[in-house]
Amino acid sequence: MRSPIRVAVIGGGCASVAAAFELSRPEHRGRFQVTVYQMGWRLGGKGASGRGRFDRIEEHGLHLWMGFYENAFRLLRECYGELRRDPAHRMSDWRDAFFPSNLNFAADLSPRSGWLRWSVLFPPAQGLPGDPVNAAADWSVAAYFVRTALLLRTVLRSLSMAAADRDETDAGAASAATTTESQIAGLLRYGKLATLTALLEGLRLLGLAFNQFSLFPEGLLLRLHSAIRKAVEKQIDRLVTDHDEARRIWEIADLLLAALRGAVRFRLATHPRGFDAINDYDCREWLRLNGASRRALNSAFVRALYDLAFAYEDGDVRRPRIAAGQALRGAFRAFFTYRGAFFWKMRAGMGDVVFAPFYQVLKQRGVRFKFFHRLRAVQTSGRRVGVKPNVSGLEFDVQARIRGGKEYQPLVDVRGLPCWPAQPLYEQIVSGATAEVRQRDFEAPWEPSRHPRRTLRVGRDFDFVVLGVGVGAVADVCRNIVRDDERWRVMVDKVKTVPTQAFQLWFDADGTSLGLRGAISNLSGFAEPFDTWADMSHLAGEESWPRPPQSIVYFCSVLPDRHGEGGRAGAKRRAAEVKRNAIRFLNRDLGRLWPGAADDAGRFRWEMLCALPGSKAADGVRRFDHQYWRANVAPSERYTLALPGTLRYRLSPLDTGYDNMTVAGDWTDCGFNEGCVEAAVMSGRLAAHALSGSPPLEDIVGYDHP
Numbered sequence: 001m002r003s004p005i006r007v008a009v010i011g012g013g014c015a016s017v018a019a020a021f022e023l024s025r026p027e028h029r030g031r032f033q034v035t036v037y038q039m040g041w042r043l044g045g046k047g048a049s050g051r052g053r054f055d056r057i058e059e060h061g062l063h064l065w066m067g068f069y070e071n072a073f074r075l076l077r078e079c080y081g082e083l084r085r086d087p088a089h090r091m092s093d094w095r096d097a098f099f100p101s102n103l104n105f106a107a108d109l110s111p112r113s114g115w116l117r118w119s120v121l122f123p124p125a126q127g128l129p130g131d132p133v134n135a136a137a138d139w140s141v142a143a144y145f146v147r148t149a150l151l152l153r154t155v156l157r158s159l160s161m162a163a164a165d166r167d168e169t170d171a172g173a174a175s176a177a178t179t180t181e182s183q184i185a186g187l188l189r190y191g192k193l194a195t196l197t198a199l200l201e202g203l204r205l206l207g208l209a210f211n212q213f214s215l216f217p218e219g220l221l222l223r224l225h226s227a228i229r230k231a232v233e234k235q236i237d238r239l240v241t242d243h244d245e246a247r248r249i250w251e252i253a254d255l256l257l258a259a260l261r262g263a264v265r266f267r268l269a270t271h272p273r274g275f276d277a278i279n280d281y282d283c284r285e286w287l288r289l290n291g292a293s294r295r296a297l298n299s300a301f302v303r304a305l306y307d308l309a310f311a312y313e314d315g316d317v318r319r320p321r322i323a324a325g326q327a328l329r330g331a332f333r334a335f336f337t338y339r340g341a342f343f344w345k346m347r348a349g350m351g352d353v354v355f356a357p358f359y360q361v362l363k364q365r366g367v368r369f370k371f372f373h374r375l376r377a378v379q380t381s382g383r384r385v386g387v388k389p390n391v392s393g394l395e396f397d398v399q400a401r402i403r404g405g406k407e408y409q410p411l412v413d414v415r416g417l418p419c420w421p422a423q424p425l426y427e428q429i430v431s432g433a434t435a436e437v438r439q440r441d442f443e444a445p446w447e448p449s450r451h452p453r454r455t456l457r458v459g460r461d462f463d464f465v466v467l468g469v470g471v472g473a474v475a476d477v478c479r480n481i482v483r484d485d486e487r488w489r490v491m492v493d494k495v496k497t498v499p500t501q502a503f504q505l506w507f508d509a510d511g512t513s514l515g516l517r518g519a520i521s522n523l524s525g526f527a528e529p530f531d532t533w534a535d536m537s538h539l540a541g542e543e544s545w546p547r548p549p550q551s552i553v554y555f556c557s558v559l560p561d562r563h564g565e566g567g568r569a570g571a572k573r574r575a576a577e578v579k580r581n582a583i584r585f586l587n588r589d590l591g592r593l594w595p596g597a598a599d600d601a602g603r604f605r606w607e608m609l610c611a612l613p614g615s616k617a618a619d620g621v622r623r624f625d626h627q628y629w630r631a632n633v634a635p636s637e638r639y640t641l642a643l644p645g646t647l648r649y650r651l652s653p654l655d656t657g658y659d660n661m662t663v664a665g666d667w668t669d670c671g672f673n674e675g676c677v678e679a680a681v682m683s684g685r686l687a688a689h690a691l692s693g694s695p696p697l698e699d700i701v702g703y704d705h706p
């Protein structure tokens with residue numbers, strides 16, 4: 001029997017876990033012996049969470065999964081299937097671990113009334129994410145724009161004036177025409193877009209034209225578009241100053257119209273590069289070029305699009321930037337292809353419901369885990385003309401030794417649910433007590449290591465490498481490669497990251513007491529420094545408070561870069577800055593949307609927050625010390641941006657230029673080039689394909705989408 005190919009997977013984030021999951025499938029019959037090398041004590045990377053005091057869930061930041069995460073849900077569902085938990089277990093099935101979240105809010109800044117919560121209900125969609133993909137599903141650019149035109153019709157129809165303006169005769173006249181082109185010409189010739197019904201017909205025809213885009217002259221489509229736009233302005237403009245709802249509809253209509261015009265002008269439906277053809281533009285810039293108004297570009301919807309992707313260069317909220325093509329691809333996938341629900345929320349920490357089950361299943365399959373292994377350097381050899389170089393060694397800091405030379409057992413039991421602790425299990429570590437007292441940060445590259453280094457050699461210890469560290473860490477751990485290889489050097493230079501900030505509050509008050517007339521809900525697009533939050537009150541029962549909190553809310557946002565600041569002291573300063581930001585935000589901003597959370601002077605009512613039982617009493621603002629906050633500033637923890645003009649520099653897991661190494665991560669060229677769980681999982685699956693030919697590329701949903 002052939003000896004297995006030894007695969008060293010570096011890192012244990014979504015991408016690495018997906019790669020390990022694919023390579024350890026029973027179908028491979030043990031062809032790959034996979035070992036995961038992970039710094040610190042837990043898997044998860046940017047998605048890691050841990051259980052703190054009273055089993056509090058402490059996350060890196062708010063994490064929601066979206067209903068279009070076909071790859072991520074597919075693997076997760078398989079994982080739960082293989083886990084075979086007792087059906088009576090409270091998290092036996094993936095549907096126990098995730099639940100649909102359809103009601104969301106955007107923070108709408110009304111010119112008349114200031115900040116408003118704008119509720120957006122996404123209707124449940126057929127199927128579930130991860131179900132087999134319907135062979136008839138059309139994910140082409142043209143199909144998206146057909147749906148955009150239809151959506152615009154629906155949006156316009158929803159205006160109350162629709163009822164008052166029925167004129168079936170125009171539509172009838174148009175549909176009597178024989179071809180779409182002559183129908184369009186008819187509408188234009190007779191100026192029949194003057195009524196809403198005719199306007200809707202115009203949009204129907206525009207949608208039809210996208211179906212056979214190459215057959216239509218651009219001039220005709222642009223004329224139709226201009227006529228539609230004029231008609232929309234005429235019909236709606238008068239309403240928007242007095243009605244917030246009409247203004248929102250107008251803003252969406254305005255954006256959809258700009259997208260349609262851009263699609264025609266840039267011939268996206270037939271362009272060989274699809275959406276990627278416009279990735280050198282910033283999304284707002286591209287929409288503006290295609291006629292979007294200032295008001296629409298600053299609408300809640302657009303702000304939320306940037307906020308949810310932390311899309312601010314250097315973390316500077318005055319420099320919002322995201323590649324237009326990827327932003328459109330993401331928005332279309334999110335709105336038009338979600339299954340079940342738009343968002344899916346987790347019933348415990350991401351570590352508990354995602355990474356712990358994967359860890360257990362991978363262990364069952366024979367995957368090995370080496371915790372407390374921090375990669376220092378990838379060593380290379382064989383740089384000769386015409387020969388692909390290879391990785392010759394992997395040099396690790398061994399961050400901790402395990403007592404008795406045993407294997408580290410990373411999980412703790414929280415009422416029957418295996419979870420990751422928020423700190424290492426010091427009792428398993430040699431000199432663990434000292435490490436605990438000194439609060440060593442095992443997840444930081446700057447923390448010195450006190451043990452001899454370990455170097456793995458190709459041929460002796462490993463045959464193939466899956467490099468799954470965050471892109472922020474690549475420049476350091478691959479410094480030889482970055483020095484010698486132009487493609488890697490440019491990639492590291494162009495694919496940028498930003499720090500993020502997050503805090504979590506546990507309330508002794510419910511949504512009604514907070515002045516919300518009901519649930520707290522998820523929201524994005526709000527005032528900086530914390531533009532996004534989510535109601536996580538459902539987690540109260542998963543934690544072990546003597547008196548459960550009535551509400552739990554997670555807040556998250558980008559954090560401005562401070563150049564030249566790193567190291568342990570720098571990280572501490574950034575965490576202190578997050579605390580100051582949070583307190584300022586709570587005192588100054590939150591009351592504008594949560595009136596019950598502010599006192600008469602408009603300042604946050606600190607007494608509404610839970611105090612940690614058994615801790616020193618804390619009144620007033622000091623109650624914040626009993627909550628949780630963090631600054632994600634370590635290189636690998638920084639969020640990967642999709643800046644305009646940079647996506648083409650990403651490396652593909654299928655072609656790294658190295659003979660025995662692939663890459664996996666949300667920073668690679670994987671078909672969905674934006675920092676999210678789905679991109680990371682797609683990349684991990686691609687990395688597995690690079691080595692084993694499996695999964696087949698057509699099985700990686702979205703990889704071949706335009």
Ligand SMILES: Cc1cc2nc3c(=O)[nH]c(=O)nc-3n(C[C@H](O)[C@H](O)[C@H](O)COP(=O)(O)OP(=O)(O)OC[C@H]3O[C@@H](n4cnc5c(N)ncnc54)[C@H](O)[C@@H]3O)c2cc1C
Nearest residue numbers: 011012013014015045046061063064375470665666676677
């Ligand atoms: C605050 C925040 C909120 C987010 N919210 C969402 C959300 O709601 N929905 C969503 O889909 N996505 C969200 N994302 C993005 C998502 O978390 C990432 O896209 C995804 O987790 C990236 O996975 P990855 O495997 O590519 O990288 P990572 O998760 O960064 O994994 C890298 C791994 O490498 C390890 N590592 C790094 N350096 C070394 C080293 N030297 N030696 C050994 N190991 C090393 C790390 O510890 C980690 O395990 C969010 C990200 C952040 C930061």
